[in-house]
Amino acid sequence: MEAEREVLDVLARNAREGIDDIAAQTGLDAATVEEAIATLEGNGVVHGYQAVIDWDATEEGKIRAIVEINVELDRETGYEQVADRIAKFPAVDALHLVSGDYDFAVEVLGESMQDVSQFISEQVAPLPEVTQTVTHYIMETYKDGGIRFVDGDEDDRLSVSP
Structure with missing residues (x-):
């Protein structure tokens, strides 16, 4: 769950970050990041990705x-x-x-x-x-x-x- 929390923190700041960028920011490997994102989406923690529009x-x-x-x-x-x-x-x-x-x-x-x-x-x-x-x-x-x-x-x- 710690890896998922770290990935959530990065996605909350910028949902456009790529897998490799998230991995570099969190110190996790790309496979762990992909798995964490899949789990978060599958469990309904992440419901979508949106732009903030002025x-x-x-x-x-x-x-x-x-x-x-x-x-x-x-x-x-x-x-x-x-x-x-x-x-x-x-x-x-x-x-x-x-x-x-x-x-x-x-x-x-x-x-x-x-x-x-x-x-x-x-x-x-x-x-x-x-x-x-x-x-x-x-x-x-x-x-x-x-x-x-x-x-x-x-x-x-x-x-x-x-």
């Missing part, structure tokens, strides 16, 4: 929102069943059961604020268990997926006044 830097852009959802459960319906229904929507980028004032935190990706609002009001809010939704539109992203979004033109020098 949608604001693209021409078409995307609107991201975090939606708080409260639900009321009955004897036949649990959090898993509600989560399964919400997770099936393509607009749902991430779904988390959370502690605190609401039950679920949902990350939604849409073409516009109206698109996100319409999705919540027409698809999520009408679910029988949903009692309340609160939508927070993301105005600026500074870090996502462990990757910091930094403008390359940023001048961090202190200004000097005469």
Whole structure:
């Protein structure tokens, strides 16, 4: 399991690393790295590999929102069943059961604020268990997926006044 943990650490930083690069960084041989990756994927520890995208830097852009959802459960319906229904929507980028004032935190990706609002009001809010939704539109992203979004033109020098 130690080899798998080392491979996970490298993949979490950069999933594009090749087998030989991972082996060099961890001190493991290439066969051990390949076996660890196969085991991690087979056991459902690694579910996929994705790029971290700064949608604001693209021409078409995307609107991201975090939606708080409260639900009321009955004897036949649990959090898993509600989560399964919400997770099936393509607009749902991430779904988390959370502690605190609401039950679920949902990350939604849409073409516009109206698109996100319409999705919540027409698809999520009408679910029988949903009692309340609160939508927070993301105005600026500074870090996502462990990757910091930094403008390359940023001048961090202190200004000097005469």
